[in-house]
Amino acid sequence: xxxxxxxxxxxxxxxxxLTMNSLKPMRFIGAILFTAIPCTAIxxxxxxxxxxxxxxxxxxxxxxxxxxxxxKPMESHIGNITGHAADAKSDYRxxxxxxxxxxxxxxxxxxxxxxxxxxxxxxxxxxxxxxxTGTLPTDQDLFNSIGRGFANSNMPIWNVFTKQQRAxxxxxxxxxxxxxxxxxxxxxxxxxxxxxxxxxxISHGQALFAKLECWKCHGTHGEGDGxxxxxxxxxxxxxxxxxxxxxxxxxxxxxxxxxxxDIYKIFMTGVDGTPMPSFADVIQPNEAWDLVHFLxxxxxxRHGKENEVLMAAHGVIPPYVDRxxxxxxxxxxxxxxxxxx
Amino acid sequence: xxxxxxSHLCQKPQRITSVLAAALxxxxxxxxxxxxxxxxxxxxxxxxxxxxxCHESWPMLNYFGQKFKDNGYQLMNDRDAPIWQNPGYWxxxxxxxxxxxRVSTNKVQVDGSAxxxxxxxKITSSGFDLSGLDFHxxxxxEKNFSFxxxxxxxxxxxxxxxxxxxxxxxxxGSPWFNVKLGKFELDNLLSEKRILTLTANGGIYQLYHFxxxxxxxxxxxxxxxxxxxxxxxxxxxxRTRYSISLLSSNDGQVGLPYGSESYSTFITGSQAFDxxxxxxxxxxxxxxxxxxxxxxxxxxxxxxxGSGTQNKGYSREGFVGQFYFGHRVDxxxxxxxxxxxxxxxxxxxxxxxxxxxxxxxxxxxxxCNNVAGTTLPAGSRSPTWNGVLLEPHxxxxxxxxxxxxxxxxxxxxxxxxxxxxNLGNITTYTFGYRYNPFMTSRAGxxxxxxxxxxxxxxxxxxxxxxxxxxxxxxxxxFDF
Numbered sequence: 001x002x003x004x005x006x007x008x009x010x011x012x013x014x015x016x017x018l019t020m021n022s023l024k025p026m027r028f029i030g031a032i033l034f035t036a037i038p039c040t041a042i043x044x045x046x047x048x049x050x051x052x053x054x055x056x057x058x059x060x061x062x063x064x065x066x067x068x069x070x071x072k073p074m075e076s077h078i079g080n081i082t083g084h085a086a087d088a089k090s091d092y093r094x095x096x097x098x099x100x101x102x103x104x105x106x107x108x109x110x111x112x113x114x115x116x117x118x119x120x121x122x123x124x125x126x127x128x129x130x131x132x133t134g135t136l137p138t139d140q141d142l143f144n145s146i147g148r149g150f151a152n153s154n155m156p157i158w159n160v161f162t163k164q165q166r167a168x169x170x171x172x173x174x175x176x177x178x179x180x181x182x183x184x185x186x187x188x189x190x191x192x193x194x195x196x197x198x199x200x201x202i203s204h205g206q207a208l209f210a211k212l213e214c215w216k217c218h219g220t221h222g223e224g225d226g227x228x229x230x231x232x233x234x235x236x237x238x239x240x241x242x243x244x245x246x247x248x249x250x251x252x253x254x255x256x257x258x259x260x261x262d263i264y265k266i267f268m269t270g271v272d273g274t275p276m277p278s279f280a281d282v283i284q285p286n287e288a289w290d291l292v293h294f295l296x297x298x299x300x301x302r303h304g305k306e307n308e309v310l311m312a313a314h315g316v317i318p319p320y321v322d323r324x325x326x327x328x329x330x331x332x333x334x335x336x337x338x339x340x341x
Numbered sequence: 342x343x344x345x346x347x348s349h350l351c352q353k354p355q356r357i358t359s360v361l362a363a364a365l366x367x368x369x370x371x372x373x374x375x376x377x378x379x380x381x382x383x384x385x386x387x388x389x390x391x392x393x394x395c396h397e398s399w400p401m402l403n404y405f406g407q408k409f410k411d412n413g414y415q416l417m418n419d420r421d422a423p424i425w426q427n428p429g430y431w432x433x434x435x436x437x438x439x440x441x442x443r444v445s446t447n448k449v450q451v452d453g454s455a456x457x458x459x460x461x462x463k464i465t466s467s468g469f470d471l472s473g474l475d476f477h478x479x480x481x482x483e484k485n486f487s488f489x490x491x492x493x494x495x496x497x498x499x500x501x502x503x504x505x506x507x508x509x510x511x512x513x514g515s516p517w518f519n520v521k522l523g524k525f526e527l528d529n530l531l532s533e534k535r536i537l538t539l540t541a542n543g544g545i546y547q548l549y550h551f552x553x554x555x556x557x558x559x560x561x562x563x564x565x566x567x568x569x570x571x572x573x574x575x576x577x578x579x580r581t582r583y584s585i586s587l588l589s590s591n592d593g594q595v596g597l598p599y600g601s602e603s604y605s606t607f608i609t610g611s612q613a614f615d616x617x618x619x620x621x622x623x624x625x626x627x628x629x630x631x632x633x634x635x636x637x638x639x640x641x642x643x644x645x646x647g648s649g650t651q652n653k654g655y656s657r658e659g660f661v662g663q664f665y666f667g668h669r670v671d672x673x674x675x676x677x678x679x680x681x682x683x684x685x686x687x688x689x690x691x692x693x694x695x696x697x698x699x700x701x702x703x704x705x706x707x708x709c710n711n712v713a714g715t716t717l718p719a720g721s722r723s724p725t726w727n728g729v730l731l732e733p734h735x736x737x738x739x740x741x742x743x744x745x746x747x748x749x750x751x752x753x754x755x756x757x758x759x760x761x762x763n764l765g766n767i768t769t770y771t772f773g774y775r776y777n778p779f780m781t782s783r784a785g786x787x788x789x790x791x792x793x794x795x796x797x798x799x800x801x802x803x804x805x806x807x808x809x810x811x812x813x814x815x816x817x818x819f820d821f
Contacts, residue, residue, distance in 0.1 A: 094394065098390060109782070151418055152419050155418070249484075
């Protein structure tokens with residue numbers, strides 16, 4: 001029966017008492033041995049430490065000392081919390097640098113093994129934003145991204161941090177790109193209230209899915225297997241796969257969130273740094289909601305209102321019929337320019 | 342008395358040597374390694390995260406690591422199932438620690454002028470040594486199905502199963518419902534299996550193992566892994582946690598060696614708070630209560646395993662606090678109030694453990710078997726005690742941590758009236774450091790230095806006077 005789970009039990013002399021007689025000679029030479037043994041141990045440790053440092057240094061791909069990371073006095077503002085870059089240095093090194101790199105250049109020691117690759121903060125290009133394509137995200141966007149994590153990637157859900165820690169990390173991210181010094185974050189897009197889910201809105205969404213050629217990448221069933229899927233690369237020429245709507249379970253999430261509003265934002269702002277463009281200039285807000293409703297039906301394992309509506313229609317999406325009234329004929333112009341009484 | 346004086350004088354230069362050794366080793370270690378800033382490396386390899394992401398200093402978990410464990414070793418990013426890993430990936434890690442240590446105990450039973458075993462002597466020994474070897478393997482079998490298997494050996498390579506458990510995670514899609522079956526560590530917020538210290542007395546939490554002198558309760562040990570079923574749950578962010586375990590009262594031993602109907606339960610709950618710039622602080626409680634047998638059928642005088650009856654009760658309860666004071670300083674506090682049945686206090690209980698050396702030999706002071714008609718000595722009472730553990734850390738950097746611990750346990754009621762009120766009291770403190778010369782997601786490596794001092798009142802083997810031991814340890818703790 002093992003009552004104690006210590007990894008070392010050397011102090012249990014009671015069990016070793018018979019062998020301890022062998023210690024008696026040590027009393028005569030103890031002074032010498034007792035000095036020699038610890039010194040040997042320490043020298044050994046020193047040797048090992050030095051050897052380790054040497055070997056490690058040989059493994060380093062760069063010659064010479066690495067430049068020191070200069071922590072600029074960047075700030076972030078999340079509600080009434082102000083994040084300070086200087087306060088995040090330790091957390092960044094502990095939690096983030098292994099992938100994103102000490103210099104924020106996506107060159108951490110694990111980056112080579114990751115797919116998708118970690119974000120390169122030096123370009124200040126971010127996937128998940130509430131702002132238009134090409135603009136910087138808001139502090140809140142970055143704050144949300146850290147707390148949410150990125151589904152289907154190695155980016156964890158860092159919601160264990162305090163809000164202050166997350167705000168500090170948002171500020172720290174900014175030190176890596178000069179864009180944050182010269183540009184302001186974009187304006188968040190306006191999202192109109194979501195209309196009711198109907199079979200007509202799903203049908204219209206399906207028509208838009210075809211019209212906008214979403215299927216070319218995402219596939220006709222949204223399984224990420226469109227004809228262009230295998231050719232896609234991100235802005236750093238790394239292969240990238242389009243989202244497979246059908247792959248997730250009941251709790252399927254998108255990279256940039258899990259709500260309908262999040263999906264709306266994804267295709268209205270685009271996913272910068274990837275081939276996923278912004279459709280803000282192509283479709284109207286009400287059309288965008290129809291597309292959201294259709295995309296939800298592609299998540300076949302998800303229990304949501306969209307799939308309920310589809311089930312009620314026996315799983316068949318009717319062809320979209322454009323019932324938008326034709327533009328009325330111009331009223332007779334009884335007035336002549338400049339005319340009047 | 343003269344002997345003590347001589348011994349004390351002889352000890353002085355040794356102490357000086359020890360202090361110098363500690364200082365020199367620390368200096369050597371810090372100066373000798375100069376890498377950038379890295380537990381279960383199997384998990385780190387799977388997810389590409391540095392050890393520091395999950396460990397304050399490995400093997401001790403930080404908040405994120407605790408959440409990862411509570412999620413069933415999952416990041417919950419839909420990439421946790423093995424199907425997402427390279428088919429060649431097998432989550433195995435071994436850990437072993439070569440060391441040099443110096444151990445000293447002030448009163449060990451020895452032969453001498455008072456006859457065989459009639460004397461006490463101070464024994465001090467030092468030398469190079471090894472820890473046991475742990476083979477950790479764990480992770481997910483599929484999304485929301487996880488496991489952990491830990492064959493562990495002592496320093497002579499004699500193996501046993503320290504942990505074997507399977508877990509169903511996020512049942513019905515809820516993090517509030519997870520079920521674990523097997524042999525596992527109790528859900529102690531301050532995990533002994535992830536303790537940062539390595540010496541014999543400093544390498545365990547005394548509070549988790551304390552049993553009063555001459556008390557023979559089989560169970561009541563929070564630090565040992567136990568056989569049972571655990572239901573645990575937590576909020577999405579792990580701020581709120583609870584766990585309820587039903588355990589066999591057999592101290593984790595397989596084969597139903599004790600009573601047929603003796604069970605215990607361990608219940609914990611805790612709530613974390615966002616303390617702004619201080620960090621995330623947590624307050625919690627634990628209760629361990631149950632029954633264990635005191636009476637055994639015998640065959641030729643030897644107890645028969647599994648025949649235990651006459652269950653008697655025991656309990657351990659206390660509060661736990663984990664307080665952070667910014668990035669560098671944190672303090673963990675654990676309190677305990679413990680109580681055993683008077684039957685345990687009088688030496689009944691663990692009888693089977695003495696199968697090879699019948700109880701009267703192994704425990705000359707106890708009657709051992711609570712057979713029909715047995716009565717307790719007049720005035721026998723339930724032994725009770727109180728204890729507290731304080732463990733502060735100073736995180737110099739993600740690569741280096743300075744640690745200390747103070748534990749004290751005070752008897753508040755002895756089982757036998759008239760017994761010295763302080764008999765069995767424990768005081769111990771530990772200081773140490775761990776330095777990781779590199780920090781990656783592939784392996785763990787730490788230069789470790791530690792000093793522990795342990796004191797217990799009235800427990801020396803012959804004269805029943807105070808027992809003191811100390812240990813100085815330097816080593817290299819690594820896993821891969």
